[in-house]
Amino acid sequence: MLGVNRQVYYRSIKSRLHKQTVAQKVIVLVRDIRMLMPRLGGKKLYFLLKDKLSLLKVGRDKLFRILKANHMLIIPKRSYHITTDSHHRFRKHRNLVSSMDIEGPESVWVSDITYIGTRTNPSYLALITDAYSKKIVGYDVSKSLSMDGSLRALEMAINNRKYKESPLIHHSDRGLQYCSNEYQRLLENNEIKPSMTEKYDPYENAVAERINGILKQEFSVAQKIQDFKVKKKLVKNAIEIYNNIRPHLSNEMLTPIQMHAQKKIKPKQYKSKKLNNDVIIQL
Numbered sequence: 001m002l003g004v005n006r007q008v009y010y011r012s013i014k015s016r017l018h019k020q021t022v023a024q025k026v027i028v029l030v031r032d033i034r035m036l037m038p039r040l041g042g043k044k045l046y047f048l049l050k051d052k053l054s055l056l057k058v059g060r061d062k063l064f065r066i067l068k069a070n071h072m073l074i075i076p077k078r079s080y081h082i083t084t085d086s087h088h089r090f091r092k093h094r095n096l097v098s099s100m101d102i103e104g105p106e107s108v109w110v111s112d113i114t115y116i117g118t119r120t121n122p123s124y125l126a127l128i129t130d131a132y133s134k135k136i137v138g139y140d141v142s143k144s145l146s147m148d149g150s151l152r153a154l155e156m157a158i159n160n161r162k163y164k165e166s167p168l169i170h171h172s173d174r175g176l177q178y179c180s181n182e183y184q185r186l187l188e189n190n191e192i193k194p195s196m197t198e199k200y201d202p203y204e205n206a207v208a209e210r211i212n213g214i215l216k217q218e219f220s221v222a223q224k225i226q227d228f229k230v231k232k233k234l235v236k237n238a239i240e241i242y243n244n245i246r247p248h249l250s251n252e253m254l255t256p257i258q259m260h261a262q263k264k265i266k267p268k269q270y271k272s273k274k275l276n277n278d279v280i281i282q283l
Helices: 006-034 042-055 060-069 147-159 181-189 202-217 228-244 256-260
Strands: 108-115 124-130 136-142 168-172 192-196 269-271 280-282
Touching (some): 108 147, 124 202
Parallel strands (some): 168 192
Antiparallel strands (some): 269 280
């Protein structure tokens, strides 16, 4: 009556039901991972689920279509809070890593402080990240921007050093915390060379900025939690998952822990358009 072959009609119904079943199975797989990493992007989801998706005959493009149809694509959130005070009397050091080719773990550490609090309960996360492996080697959550939090993060990183014989550079912005006598003394006592940004370009400390964004956007460490102890536990859990489970694009999809344990893989590099053409940034 409708000009449609009976077999074609029932075949289309069967095909639609099959697609819906497959999509539901994919959603379950994605939700299991996002229980640990709530805002993990599609590329990394595909990498982690590749074997299971192949059994369902789902490729990367189909995964993205399923995520889009179910409103599960991640839209990046942007927030900005000034944590750097570079107007002080302490010495500011030269940028030693702007054109440096980082070839192994613990050759360059990058440091930064990011805001993770609320108006009523301000809190700050001090991070030290290995520029080669993207492993967070030291961190501290504090209620103020005093240098104490940055010092505790640095002490943790030093205690966690694996390649103690390798020459090491510590790179940061020109904030008061990093230029202070106490911080510089701790670097000097452990034979770590200081390096600092010289221009107002985020590419000069790109790795640190990127890790800040991952923790805040994918792990929601900046969510409005009033209890400070709960906030610290959230940050600790997020960093453990980030270091041990989350694959990193610039690490050839190795986790930071896996990348830190070897020296053969060369990380991806990007050039900054704002800085001179010779400047190479490793993300």
